[in-house]
Amino acid sequence: MEALPVDPRDVVQREIEPVYRVTFWMQPSDGSGAHSWEWRISGADDVFGVIAWAELKREGRSYEMFVEQPVHALPSGAGVRLVRLSGFNPTRSDRAAQTVAFRLGSGQPGPS
Numbered sequence: 001m002e003a004l005p006v007d008p009r010d011v012v013q014r015e016i017e018p019v020y021r022v023t024f025w026m027q028p029s030d031g032s033g034a035h036s037w038e039w040r041i042s043g044a045d046d047v048f049g050v051i052a053w054a055e056l057k058r059e060g061r062s063y064e065m066f067v068e069q070p071v072h073a074l075p076s077g078a079g080v081r082l083v084r085l086s087g088f089n090p091t092r093s094d095r096a097a098q099t100v101a102f103r104l105g106s107g108q109p110g111p112s
Helices: 047-057
Strands: 020-026 035-041 062-074 077-087
Touching: 020 047, 020 077, 035 047, 047 062
Parallel strands: none
Antiparallel strands: 020 035, 020 062, 062 077
């Protein structure tokens, strides 16, 4: 990870009420492939509300969380780009992305 100061004047647009997506993953014990359940969340106060919702609904499953970014210049019309915020996708062969747990209300990484 690298953290550098940034000039805030490069921001051209802010999304005050983003739309999130949460994908829950279940990896069967027989290794037959992962199953996913995908949810679209709007109207959340902030990302911590989405994390709290996902933690309540996970039921032993892992999850990935994304924020939607509209894309209009596609050959097929409009769509969305998903920007990954956290989580783990068991179907990916590169295991570089691991889940980060947050202590709710603190905004700081902490023990899960």
